[in-house]
Amino acid sequence: MNLLQFDRFDMLKKPIRQRHFLRPITWLISYPAVWAHRSKITKIGMQGLKPPYLLLCNHNSFFDFKVMTAALFPHRANYLVAIDGFIGREWLMRNVGCICKRKFTSDTVMVRHMKRVAENGDVVVLYPEARYSLCGTNAVLPESLGKLAKLLKIPVVTLIMHGHHVNSPFWNIKNRKVKHTEAVLTQLVTKDEIEKLDYKEINARIDTIFKYDDFAWQKDRNVRISYHDRAKGLHKVLYQCPNCHTEYRMASEGSKLWCNSCNKQWEMSEYGELSALNGKTEFTHIPDWYEWERSQVRNEIERGAYRFESDVTVDSLPNAKGFINLGKGKLIHDINGFLLEGEYEGTPYSVSINSKALYSCHIEYNYLGNRGDCVDLNTLTDTYYVFPKGEDFSVTKIALATEEIYNLLRSGYNINPHKTEQLG
Numbered sequence: 564m565n566l567l568q569f570d571r572f573d574m575l576k577k578p579i580r581q582r583h584f585l586r587p588i589t590w591l592i593s594y595p596a597v598w599a600h601r602s603k604i605t606k607i608g609m610q611g612l613k614p615p616y617l618l619l620c621n622h623n624s625f626f627d628f629k630v631m632t633a634a635l636f637p638h639r640a641n642y643l644v645a646i647d648g649f650i651g652r653e654w655l656m657r658n659v660g661c662i663c664k665r666k667f668t669s670d671t672v673m674v675r676h677m678k679r680v681a682e683n684g685d686v687v688v689l690y691p692e693a694r695y696s697l698c699g700t701n702a703v704l705p706e707s708l709g710k711l712a713k714l715l716k717i718p719v720v721t722l723i724m725h726g727h728h729v730n731s732p733f734w735n736i737k738n739r740k741v742k743h744t745e746a747v748l749t750q751l752v753t754k755d756e757i758e759k760l761d762y763k764e765i766n767a768r769i770d771t772i773f774k775y776d777d778f779a780w781q782k783d784r785n786v787r788i789s790y791h792d793r794a795k796g797l798h799k800v801l802y803q804c805p806n807c808h809t810e811y812r813m814a815s816e817g818s819k820l821w822c823n824s825c826n827k828q829w830e831m832s833e834y835g836e837l838s839a840l841n842g843k844t845e846f847t848h849i850p851d852w853y854e855w856e857r858s859q860v861r862n863e864i865e866r867g868a869y870r871f872e873s874d875v876t877v878d879s880l881p882n883a884k885g886f887i888n889l890g891k892g893k894l895i896h897d898i899n900g901f902l903l904e905g906e907y908e909g910t911p912y913s914v915s916i917n918s919k920a921l922y923s924c925h926i927e928y929n930y931l932g933n934r935g936d937c938v939d940l941n942t943l944t945d946t947y948y949v950f951p952k953g954e955d956f957s958v959t960k961i962a963l964a965t966e967e968i969y970n971l972l973r974s975g976y977n978i979n980p981h982k983t984e985q986l987g
């Protein structure tokens with residue numbers, strides 16, 4: 564059997580309107596958590612607005628879905644959801660209104676599905692960042708959003724949630740039971756405006772409203788998190804030491820973060836701020852450290868020095884029945900994009916994704932709790948979970964490099980003179 568013979572998830576199947584009998588279940592799942600966190604939902608310009616509309620939400624944790632359900636009550640919605648959410652429960656996912664999407668792929672079928680949802684008079688829900696935020700700040704958005712809104716010809720509404728990252732950060736999802744989380748539901752583009760406004764203007768509005776910083780929110784609201792393991796896992800995001808600049812030697816436990824190369828230590832306060840236990844504090848604000856890493860990666864790319872190559876193990880998800888282990892392979896990431904090569908039951912395969920077609924990439928920390936860190940690569944028909952081997956890598960760095968390569972190529976930057984002919 565080779566890769567082409569796997570059953571493929573049926574992406575063409577039309578979206579189903581949320582079944583009435585399942586709707587109370589979505590409320591039962593959502594409301595207790597919304598109440599437990601005493602989540603406050605503020606609505607701006609929403610008076611009198613009935614579906615259909617396009618709802619764009621920011622994405623920090625599973626709690627987002629619960630707050631969104633409460634914010635939309637009592638209207639029906641369909642959601643675009645990544646395929647791994649469908650594993651082993653495709654019927655339920657479809658009947659509760661989910662539409663399967665493979666991340667970071669552009670797809671005309673999805674647009675058709677969304678049009679259908681609008682025609683049904685329901686809410687089209689999209690998490691345009693397409694991944695959980697790594698440190699509670701906004702991730703890059705696809706430029707296609709404005710065009711999509713114009714195609715659908717329906718109002719655009721945004722739901723920006725605060726406190727969800729500090730409550731359950733992607734790098735250690737333990738629920739910190741943060742109270743008084745906030746969400747703002749805003750009508751951003753009205754029905755009249757959607758016809759008149761240029762797609763660029765719509766994009767500009769979306770970009771402006773999609774600015775958030777959960778650690779700044781925590782500080783501003785004086786939210787105390789006494790969870791003793793609050794820094795555990797933070798080294799997944801902060802993988803480079805700002806003192807000795809060594810990569811991949813950071814570690815964390817309890818409320819501490821440290822570098823195993825120079826032994827410098829930092830303490831994370833109950834208000835989410837860092838302070839060095841010896842010497843100067845380079846960054847008190849976690850997102851500032853992350854953005855510094857981004858600048859380091861950008862510099863490496865500009866010098867033509869960025870390249871990642873590693874032996875990997877690969878799982879594939881051609882359908883929602885479950886993972887298929889493809890065994891060992893090799894992953895290369897450089898200025899040209901991703902190249903994954905391997906062999907499955909004697910037949911070689913190769914997956915390449917051009918860097919110009921990929922504005923970001925999805926990563927996982929310790930996937931499914933025990934699988935290790937991975938990069939999630941998508942084609943229109945398959946999803947590959949790629950697990951690099953060894954210690955000398957950071958999937959965070961790979962994600963940052965993906966974004967920075969895309970940005971530099973878009974800006975016309977001549978990254979490496981020796982490779983210009985390949986850039987076309």
Ligand SMILES: [Zn+2]
Pocket residue numbers: 804805806807808809822823824825826827
């Ligand atoms: Zn160090």
